Amino acid sequence: MDDQRKKIMALREKLAAGGVTLGSWMQLDNSSVAEIIGNAGYDWVAVDLEHGHFSLSRLPDLFRALELGGTLPFARVAQGRTKEIKQALDAGARGLIIPMVESANMLADCISRAFYPPDGIRGVGYSRANLFGKKFDAYTASHRDGIFMTAQIETQKGVDHLADILKVPGLDAVMVGPYDLSGSMGMTAQFDDPVFKQTLAQILACCKAAGIPCGFHVVQPDPNALQEKIGQGYQFIAYGIDAVFLYAQARAPELG
Amino acid sequence: MDDQRKKIMALREKLAAGGVTLGSWMQLDNSSVAEIIGNAGYDWVAVDLEHGHFSLSRLPDLFRALELGGTLPFARVAQGRTKEIKQALDAGARGLIIPMVESANMLADCISRAFYPPDGIRGVGYSRANLFGKKFDAYTASHRDGIFMTAQIETQKGVDHLADILKVPGLDAVMVGPYDLSGSMGMTAQFDDPVFKQTLAQILACCKAAGIPCGFHVVQPDPNALQEKIGQGYQFIAYGIDAVFLYAQARAPELG
Amino acid sequence: MDDQRKKIMALREKLAAGGVTLGSWMQLDNSSVAEIIGNAGYDWVAVDLEHGHFSLSRLPDLFRALELGGTLPFARVAQGRTKEIKQALDAGARGLIIPMVESANMLADCISRAFYPPDGIRGVGYSRANLFGKKFDAYTASHRDGIFMTAQIETQKGVDHLADILKVPGLDAVMVGPYDLSGSMGMTAQFDDPVFKQTLAQILACCKAAGIPCGFHVVQPDPNALQEKIGQGYQFIAYGIDAVFLYAQARAPELG
Amino acid sequence: MDDQRKKIMALREKLAAGGVTLGSWMQLDNSSVAEIIGNAGYDWVAVDLEHGHFSLSRLPDLFRALELGGTLPFARVAQGRTKEIKQALDAGARGLIIPMVESANMLADCISRAFYPPDGIRGVGYSRANLFGKKFDAYTASHRDGIFMTAQIETQKGVDHLADILKVPGLDAVMVGPYDLSGSMGMTAQFDDPVFKQTLAQILACCKAAGIPCGFHVVQPDPNALQEKIGQGYQFIAYGIDAVFLYAQARAPELG
Amino acid sequence: MDDQRKKIMALREKLAAGGVTLGSWMQLDNSSVAEIIGNAGYDWVAVDLEHGHFSLSRLPDLFRALELGGTLPFARVAQGRTKEIKQALDAGARGLIIPMVESANMLADCISRAFYPPDGIRGVGYSRANLFGKKFDAYTASHRDGIFMTAQIETQKGVDHLADILKVPGLDAVMVGPYDLSGSMGMTAQFDDPVFKQTLAQILACCKAAGIPCGFHVVQPDPNALQEKIGQGYQFIAYGIDAVFLYAQARAPELG
Amino acid sequence: MDDQRKKIMALREKLAAGGVTLGSWMQLDNSSVAEIIGNAGYDWVAVDLEHGHFSLSRLPDLFRALELGGTLPFARVAQGRTKEIKQALDAGARGLIIPMVESANMLADCISRAFYPPDGIRGVGYSRANLFGKKFDAYTASHRDGIFMTAQIETQKGVDHLADILKVPGLDAVMVGPYDLSGSMGMTAQFDDPVFKQTLAQILACCKAAGIPCGFHVVQPDPNALQEKIGQGYQFIAYGIDAVFLYAQARAPELG
């Protein structure tokens, strides 16, 4: 588990030096899918517990398959509640992505749920994360260093409170949720609308000013779109989704 | 997915014309059971996420099996919280049955969680419901028309606030929960008690007055009981439960 | 486990005294279904490993659910091969139903695969049946008494060799497979054909003469059909199938 | 189900007479593990829904496997929310262990969620606990007698409010959570710290004064540690965890 | 089920008219993957029971997900044994692909295992394929028309006996297995070796002469390779594999 | 995958140098159990596909969990048939343990099924073992070096033919199956019988003479028994079984 903490700390250093971290996203509940994406060259892969349908008992298998390929297992939780944060971390998640962050208080609560006392209120216990207690001490010591916390900004309200949100201790990165953000602005998926683009620019600038890396989910796999986002200054980037990778390639060719 | 929305809209029209819709109920986590009931002639089948024990990863399989038989997949959620409403809909549920509705506010919150902006606050994202984004536009457009919302009235408090509850925009039907209602009245399962019967009549009358179809769960499969309920004016009727169908038939005959 | 052997021995005594044993049949892979049927009053329930789709890892759960209701777990294997007989018994099956028995040799081989040395060649090892070794001695001692062996006669060839088949040591009962038997006779499911009926009578008479109880699967749940079979002299009777129980009851009533 | 209630009532009597009840703990989602521990001589086994990773659909199988060995199925819930209490009980749990109890109000709410009206607000419905309605009356009558309620005291705040917590009607036992308690005191896992030991003594004394049995989780399997706890006056004791039992024995011996 | 038979018959007509049928291949045990590929425009999708790892209980869910998208569910069995052919068909497979066919006898045996009497010896019974008996008559009548039989030629021995193999009644198509064929020729995956290419040409010519459509598995998704194969005269073509589609797209782009 | 081959080759070298390799055994279908035993210090762990109940789809998860701890995944197959050998290896098994080997021919057939052409007849294809083709070349090259083949001698007939069995090319080790061997000798589990002990000595001597390491399964975890076996000259040793480890520790202590 020590190795995982080192990787998280290296991730922070890369971002602090202005670098980019590339991760990916899972919605298919299958651990061979996880092993494939875990071997595809990403720093981390987020299991989407918000819009995906994963049974709790499947998390350890998915995380093991990601780890086996040398990739850090992250979880995008559904709401940031105590139970789901505890259970994602106890299964071995090394990063959490909190959706719909709209205030500093809400984020501070979520971060508090993720850290053991005295840094927070996460329940202390044996679980898969510490190999059911066998690696309890190694996992628990400096535990906070080994968890990467990301806040999704994906509503107008979140944008309005961004400056405060960025001050919450323990926050490692921000990530834009383009579908929800456009939805909350009354322009679902109209990503070329100038107002939407301006809001994105505002978020990015605010993050830069606060020294917090800003991120984006490039949902459709397209290296050009990825380079564009990097060029704009995004550093914490999710690329694609397992199901999207699959159907992008799987379409039956037209027979002439 | 378009087809499903058409079916929901046809359901509303049938009810508006005074007709009856017949559905059924599942508590057994097995998708061959779903395929059997999906082929049994019901308009919809509700997967009972309150008293049943279904893992989240099983919902898509159950819903696919129901859809394959031409039946609309509904979900009776456990409490109407954000996470479970989002995940039931993302799995493909086309109707939600909210238990223990006791106030207009509570119902309005639940309905808000079920609709995309600007109609509500449901998270916008790729999921099984839109085939992981492949059918995103078709699913999202006029999305609200394709979700059928039912409130269960099953406490005295719910009865007391029924008039207000019936005014909440987006409500499609009301459904009595006889076990809980009798329990909250201190007469668990005493369905022949005159006070209980009077309460039922009051609910039915209140719904009629508001122009909202009233429903009932005829738990024990009995065509006569069903006809009686229809005769009384109930329009949105759940008939039986998979497990009850099973043990009603499965009892070993006495050997003479 | 001792209790189970006693039940099997009591079953044999009941049959030897001319009595009838009533069991049922499972094709749905769900252990709540097993618990329901395990509580429905049958002596035994056969999990259908031939036409059902059960993963190997599910057998212990299904058998535990049957046992919890006091019902003996049986397995109808797919072909009577070494591996499946060993694995059904190791999971805790107390009776085996061998399909398509067509010769004394084939049956003797199957029975040999079911008994430990020196009675047969079943592999000796720790498994769920002996609680992973914790109940090894209790399970192993007089093990043969605790396994009920049934041969299905369901082809013309099986009928032709029935007299020899009935002489195989260790055979407890015979069971007619009406669908396959009619199929092999070129009259699939024409159960009222006089030639078919005559063949049934011939099987029954042959069993009586050999002192081996004859059985039948009354597939459609119908107490009259059951009584008729008992009246004809069948003693080892399977009644219904879980899926058939379910859809027989689950059909949506016609709305007038 | 009647039998289970009798066992719960006998448990209460044993404790009231000053006796000790010994249970165990599960974090591995496997029902053969449950059958093994269910046969190991404990009064009850708690499935850990807080730090373990159990899918909802697995609870009935785990509980059946425990019951088959004559052991009472308990659940340690994650937070004591309505949904998880309802679903653990509906799956057949006969005891609930509520973590992080910090006030009388919080405990009273949890207990209210566990009992049917008029004792509480638990939803009344068919479920696995009443064999999907087949045993509804037997299960429902005097239902409250058949559920054992335990509050975990594992924060300083819980200790501070212990006297009030102990007065909540329906509470059967208290259980110390040593890891969390030490964490909340700023001395994670320093179980020999005199301040920590004094706090334990304070809890025990407070329980004695209130006439409520006090409990402890002896996490590392060690009969001497167990005897020490009994000697100190603990009555409601969890011994070991499945995963800990396993790795304590499974370590590869050093080859000389 | 009638619809499925019509589709199989239309497939045969298309091939008889010289047309091409395009299918795909699954090795990932996940039914959302099946739904995605079932919606990708293929005539059929083969679940690979030889090199994939699918539990038996998963087949019905995978087949339902394929059917829901209007795609025919096929199975590539592991060896063509009685048990696996029966269970694939009972789960609803409408086509079978038999690996390593090396003689006319072996193929005739496999085909015999797939058809009900009098066409073959497949066991007659209720199963998912006939909705547990509810659609027994519709499924059973003219059953043979509704099953598409494909033989894989993938060893030198199979090539040597191809002329005889092509005469076996009931054979619908032949499919080359390039990896195994090259392996058996001592040139694993050397698809450009002239001897290998000559063998492919020989197979194709032999099939043409016999009037049996010849097929190929274009494993790497590449429309040009597909067109090349069509140009060469292959008619029954599998395109890609789910896992290959996935990792072909999922590779993390190089960051400049 | 290269790493795994290196480990197998190192294992062979250790044995060739007279060293001892220690592995363990799994019968519980749970991948957290696999992760725990994979971290317990063994060279390899055999998943028992003979007496355990593992669904095919579970093998990749179990093997990944073992690999994550740095332990080689082995499989004890049920019978050594083509399908199960192919599927265990395709799931990633790096060693096979063949039960009930009774002749050189039988063993040669099994070994042939495990190696790709030209060394054998194993089907060549994409699968989890080669990451669905992504690591096809690395896995396939010198593939034979990376598979460890063990024959179980556990019948009198196997003992009688041992000298011939030991000459089969590709055999890496022999392992005694004490339960079955004693059973086949008419003295089930009477391990202290002098005739049984003499047979063990005979096997050991025969292996020494042939230069093939001999192995044993020390079923009950007991370091002294292990040292005794090593002292006798056994080199390939399985120690314990997951379920046995568990219940050896899990027994409830007697309360004085």
Ligand SMILES: [Mg+2]
């Ligand atoms: Mg979002």
Ligand SMILES: [Mg+2]
């Ligand atoms: Mg209710």
Ligand SMILES: [Mg+2]
């Ligand atoms: Mg049959």
Ligand SMILES: [Mg+2]
């Ligand atoms: Mg705690």
Ligand SMILES: [Mg+2]
């Ligand atoms: Mg092949």
Ligand SMILES: [Mg+2]
């Ligand atoms: Mg053996």
